[in-house]
Amino acid sequence: MSLRPWLMPAKLSHWLNQRFDRIVRARGERSRKWNKAHQPEKAQAGREITQLRALLKTRPGMPEHRELVQQLTHLLPAEIFRQPELKPEPKQEVTRKNAPKTWRPPSILH
Known part of the structure; x- marks a missing residue:
């Protein structure tokens, strides 16, 4: 009884190596095509x-900073340009524990 060719370890190893090489070459080619097709976008992203x-x-506050902010407004999140909202502090009930300490002059001992 003879083994089928694909069950022979040497032939299977050779076939797998060829298949792997083809896959690696195809992936490299896809990567090169993508890079070539997207070169302008990559260059723009690099500049940004x-x-x-x-x-x-x-x-x-420096002129260079303001100029860069104007150039990059399309990239920066809108929250950067909004003034922060100031919320009033919640009123606290004044108790002996959290009452503000007042300054008292030191007592003079006799």
Whole structure:
């Protein structure tokens, strides 16, 4: 009784190696095509990352900072430009425990 060719370990190993090589080459080709097709988007993203890094390095209020913020408004979340809402502090019932301490002059001992 002879073994089927696909059950022979040497032939199976050879077939698997070829299959793996084809898959790796196909994946590399897909990656190269994607990179070529998306090169303008990748370049734009790289420029935006560079600008965002520069924004992090500048101080708020400086002309460079304001200029970068204007250039990057389409990227930055809207919350950055809104003034924070100031909520009134809840009123606390004044008790002996949480009453504010008042200054008293030191007593002079006789």
